[in-house]
Amino acid sequence: MEIAARSEWECCWDRDTIVMGECPNINPGDEDLLTSRSRRLLEKCVDCEKFKRDLARFRESGHPLSTVFSVLHNDYRRQKGQIQALAGFLDTKSLEMRFMHELGSVLQSSVDLDEVLSVALTAITAGKGFGMNRAFLLLADKDRHILKGHLAIGPRTAEEAGRTWHEVDSGDLDLQGLAQNFRATKLSSERDKFHDILDRLVVPLNDDQHLIVRALEERQPLLVTDAFHRSDLDIEFARLLGVDTFLVLPLVSRHRRVGVIIADNFITHRTITEQDMHSIETFTFPVAFAIERASLYERVQEEVEKLKQANLRLQDQQEQLVRMEKMALVGRITSSIAHSIRNPLMVIGGFARSILKSTPDNDPKRGFIGSIVTEAQQLEQVLGEILTYSDALFPTCDFWNPNQLVETSLRDIQERVVSQDYTCHFHAGEFLPTVYIDFKQTSYCIRNILLSTIDGLQNGVIDISTVRSGDQVQVRIVDHNRRLSEEELEALLTPFTETCEMGSGLNMALSRSMLEKQNIPLLVVAPPEGGVTFTITLPTRKEDMP
């Protein structure tokens, strides 16, 4: 039994201290091992080829302990390998946990469906996520009982893949950043890009034999292989995806079937493992929950919006009711006083006419009597308007040409317009549909608006136009000459409210009331910088009438 002398060992295990370069396994950063023999032995020597040769020489020496050393050495190396594998596994899991935490925090905090979908699909396809090539999201349409392609992400060609992955690598964005970037710049374009596939990715939810539906019913992910030769998968479905291996990940939140994610490696054809499937499966729970929550939030928002609109309509109707009540009260008052006023007025006017008839032409009193006749007649006209206002008007509607309506109204007041040196420019819209209105009443209202507009003014310009507005036709009357305050505008539409600018509000209130009976809104806008615009929106369909 001959044991080598100290100087004959190849490895440095027997030396307390070595210098850098003596051990090929010690690199910069490992300097503390130069002076720590025991640590150097455990961390470096056991794997060193020189040490293995030293150990072989020791075994050859026939020393009884050499076998023990070999056993211990081999077992130590085996355990070290196991520990390293476990450490690697822990590192991987730690990264996964961090990724899931990051993902979870985004998904939990978002109620925006697009954001949730962007995060979910980016996580599946990003290298920093699950690293799949493509992901398709199919959402359950409960009304139509189908699963339908909603969104997809990923490249469609190898060139595109190279370009996209290069961009992602050079961008140095974390998962959230990638998702935000995707949402901001690519969400709609990806939808368009996969439009042809998404439109055809339709699976009836009642097709229990379809493996996608089965995965959803059983709430189990599936690693689908040999997709082109399966009896439980329509070959067209496989052709649509263009791959024979893909993952099916059901999205189920509590008992609700939210949808399905299909992921594949269309470009790289990297083998999809069971481990891949289980990793992504963990992630599908928060995704399903987040999608459902975002969808519910979206629906709640829609309902809130509907409520807001209903509230606005209610307010509008309340205002209208108040206005109508005001008008009804005015109507009752006017009705009751009309009789008592009209009778004496007609007596005054009537007798004045009688006297006038028998008064010679050269009698100086003839002028005074004529004035009584004229004034009484004017008062009768006002009374007539008041009675018309308080009267219940029932419109008789039919289809009319809107341009003809305006032209007729303009023709009726032409004399008055000319006498006041006013100019009316009518811009008749082309190819307008016929409008369903009471021609007589609507024409009366337009005349009223125009006469109120020119009342007391000279030498002005009014623009009138007919334009199409969705399913309706608008008549716009723009008066460039007046400037009305908010109070004057309010007063303009309230019966018996005097405005300095446009006289009694009766005519305008009457017009508004007449139009409202036909469900025709009259909008009056008077901006502070001047000008007044009247907009009458005329229906084109019979169904729009009250």
Place this chain on the structure above:
Amino acid sequence: MSRLLVVDDEANIRLLYSEELHDEGYAVETAATIAEAVEKLEQQSFDLAVLDIKLKNESGIELLQKIVKERHDMPVILCSAFSCYKDDFSAWLADSYVVKSGDLTELKEEIKRVLTKKAQRRAAGL
């Protein structure tokens, strides 16, 4: 000379109608109430009646119905400040309707038109 009955609760209106229609060549009798009108209708014959719809606490429509029932050959012209007569189907029994005005031109024209029509119908034996 055609005989007219004017029914109105306002004395001045009765006077105005009397004067104006007399000038037009009609013989005019007036009544302030339904009772007075009915009494005159029973005692005299008239070619036409001009009725105010609103008579103090009464309705000219009532008198119209009575006339149509008992004197169906006598035409009636309703005369009122209200246009709401349209809502009362009974008012449709009248031969014509005019809105009250100090200018009696329309009333006079209607009287002439209704009387001519009556004469034509009588001539035709209807």
